[in-house]
Amino acid sequence: MSETVVEVRDLSKYYPPDVKAVDGISFTIGAGQIFSMLGPNGAGKTTTVEILEGLRNPTSGEVMIFGQNILKDYSKLRKRVGILPQNFEPFDLLKPWEAIQYWTQLYDIRITKKEINRALERVGLFERRNIHSKKLSGGEKRKLGIALSLVNNPELLFLDEPTTGLDPKGRRDLWALINEIKEKGTTVFLTTHYLDEAERLADDVSIMHKGKIIAEGSPDNLVEKYGKATIVVLEGAGSSGLQKLKEKGIDAHLDDADERDVLVPVRKHSEMKSMMCTLASSDINMADIYTRRETLEDVFLNLVGSKMEDGVLKE
Amino acid sequence: MNRIISDTINFGKQYMRSRIGMFFALVFPVLIILVFGAIFMGGGTSKITLHAQNLDEGSQGDAFLNALNSTTLFDIVEIPSNESIEQYINNNSLTVAIFIPKNFTFDIGEHLLFNEPGTVDIIIYGDPSKSTYGTVIGAAEAVAEGMNFRLIGKIPIINTVPININPGDDGETQFNYIDFYLPGIVGFTVMTNSLFAMTSTCAEYRQRNYYKLLATTNIKKWEWLVSKFIFYTLLLWLALVLTYFVGRAVFDMQAQLTPIAFVIIAVGAFTFTAMGMLVGIVVKDPEGASAIANAIGFPMMFLSGTFFPLEMMPDYLQIVAGVMPLTYLNNGLRDTMVYFNDGNALINLAIVFIIGIVFFILASKFMSWKEK
Known part of the structure; x- marks a missing residue:
């Protein structure tokens, strides 16, 4: 068991008259892990992370970071923690290298030009070091934010929805960067409403909903624990295939992603063989047939009862 | 540090x-001084109405006025001889008037005959803050000099005596409107940069x-607060120096840059920076900040003697002006730069500083x- 970096016990944050933004949550984060707090907008993720960053006071509960109670004294922790706030925007009229220099000076750290260049190289912004930050793309701005959050070589890094609003390439680039940061031994606390992001990056996931943690564990464990079925995919079967299956009384639905594939959940392992035979012998045009296990997306649907798209729960 | x-x-x-x-820190104040300077320092082609009272019983008084008239600068309006000129100036709110005394011709004759020392005076009443005053003095001096030549060669007999009807001026320095206007522009620049920028x-x-x-x-x-104060102080010192030298080069301003002016600007930057932060606490976004800063700043700009003398305002507005820090900033700058009254300047400085401390x-x- 790795050393515990963050320990949260019975943490609550209430707003008058009766809003329970965070409602008695507890969790721990081990050293060197990527811990992802997953949930829709308004679930309480940012409130939680801001309490852990020392930017908000909780109503009750206890938070220990590196064994220190953050409510008593956060100043000693500052140098060990890096933060990328939600919707980060850099200072528009500073160049990336100037922003890095400025930020290190605010941490009372001396930095050489070489070190600034290295920090920019690390996030892939060296070539863009001399242009005003307002001219950077959305993904580059977040990378600069991550570079700023790393200037003090933190042991714990908070990333609050770092990929929200980015295009797929921007997201993938940031995922690679986050993995790289983890490989260097930094513990990462990542909040996100992207299920695939949590599944790809996180060692541990807490799913938060209405201020409470409703499930926690590694992505594999969560799928195993909360997944209800194995999915048989009829690739390219489309709505005509779906119609035929429904006529036979088989529970199936179209894949939301493309509406081409038909998904058939098989809830018991023992039923798989007969179901495969039934599907193979049915008169359905399809390109391929295969099985896949459920994803975090399915787990989320099973737990919350609705899907999540861009942080918003679909009715 | x-x-x-x-x-x-x-x-x-x-x-x-x-x-x-x-733009707002360095270009805007220079533009304002140039625009207002051009407006109030003349350059137009219209004539100045000059009220004159000629009590002279001889011919030299008329000759002097005719000579002034021939410059084509003036429309001369006669003040009835039975009126007190001071009363007439007051009643008609004149900024300049000329007075030729009763024995003007006789006194010139006395000087010529007996070679008496001294001069025969023509009095020019006027407000030094108005550009017309300077124009009248210049023209009257030129006419007097010409008549002196005609009368006796190079020995001056006729002399023009300017009388300041503005109680705020000591009459020793020839100030123009722009001299009185400069401190207002500087005060206004201090307020707009510190208050407006800090709020947003x-x-x-x-x-x-x-x-x-952070x-x-x-x-x-x-x-963080101190760093903003330092930055705005340096910026506004630069704005002051720039505006001052442009005004001096283009309009021959006589107002002076004094050490106290620099101190007042630093204290003004401190006060309005703190005020901007205070307003910024309740503002949620830059658009709202701009609206609130304008709502506070613009009335203050007009009610604090930036563009118009406070005395022109109704009593109740003068009371409102009395609670505005910009009033004391403007007054302090005028005290030190124009009136050279450092005692009053320090009093105004202290008031601005106390307000700043509270903010x-x-x-x-x-x-x-x-x-x-």
Whole structure:
């Protein structure tokens, strides 16, 4: 068991008259892990992370970071923690290298030009070091934010929805960067409403909903624990295939992603063989047939009862 | 200290790179001084109405007025001889008038006959803050000189005596309107840059989560406040020097740059920066900040003697002006730069400073970088 970096016990944050933004949550984060707090907008993720960053006071509960109670004294922790706030925007009229220099000076750290260049190289912004930050793309701005959050070589890094609003390439680039940061031994606390992001990056996931943690564990464990079925995919079967299956009384639905594939959940392992035979012998045009296990997306649907798209729960 | 210097430099870089910031800090005050200077320092082709009272019983008084008239600068309007000229000036709100005494011709004759020392005076009443006054003095002196030549060669007999009807001026220096206007422009520049910019900076920092970012570093709230004060002080000193030298070069301003003027600007920057932060606490976004800063700044600009003398305003507005820090900033700058009355300037400086301290304490207390 790795050393515990963050320990949260019975943490609550209430707003008058009766809003329970965070409602008695507890969790721990081990050293060197990527811990992802997953949930829709308004679930309480940012409130939680801001309490852990020392930017908000909780109503009750206890938070220990590196064994220190953050409510008593956060100043000693500052140098060990890096933060990328939600919707980060850099200072528009500073160049990336100037922003890095400025930020290190605010941490009372001396930095050489070489070190600034290295920090920019690390996030892939060296070539863009001399242009005003307002001219950077959305993904580059977040990378600069991550570079700023790393200037003090933190042991714990908070990333609050770092990929929200980015295009797929921007997201993938940031995922690679986050993995790289983890490989260097930094513990990462990542909040996100992207299920695939949590599944790809996180060692541990807490799913938060209405201020409470409703499930926690590694992505594999969560799928195993909360997944209800194995999915048989009829690739390219489309709505005509779906119609035929429904006529036979088989529970199936179209894949939301493309509406081409038909998904058939098989809830018991023992039923798989007969179901495969039934599907193979049915008169359905399809390109391929295969099985896949459920994803975090399915787990989320099973737990919350609705899907999540861009942080918003679909009715 | 390093954090304050670094924050000052980096905040300054951003401000100077923003075209709006540069415009309002350095270009706008120069533009205003040029525009208003051009308006009030003449250059137009219309004639000046000059009221004149000629009590002379001989011919030289008429000759002097005819000579003035021939310059084509003036429409001369006669003041009835039975009226007191001071009363006439008051009743008609004149800014300039000329008076030729009763024995003008006789006295000139006496000087010519008996070679008496001294001069025969023509009195020019006027308000030095008005450009027409300077024009009349210049023209009257030229006419007097011409008549002196005609009368006796180079020995001057006729002399023009300007009488200041503006009680705020000692009459020793020939001030123009622009001299009195400069301190108002400088005070206005101090207010717009510190108050307007700080209000929107605070709103932007909150909206973009910069406060949260700053809260995670070692910089203290007071250090951040001090760095803004330092930056605005340096910027506004530059604006003062630039505006002053442009005014001097183009309009021959006589107002002086004094050490106290620099101190007043530093204290003004402190007060309005703190005021901007205080306003910025309640503002949620830059658009709202701009609206609130305008709502506060514009009435203050007009009611604090920036463009119009306070005395022109109704009594109740003068009471309102009395609670505005810009009033004391403008008055202090005028006291030291134009009237050279450093005693009064220091009193105004103290008032601005006390208001600034109150704003600073309130801003430090209520400004929070954290969420509730």
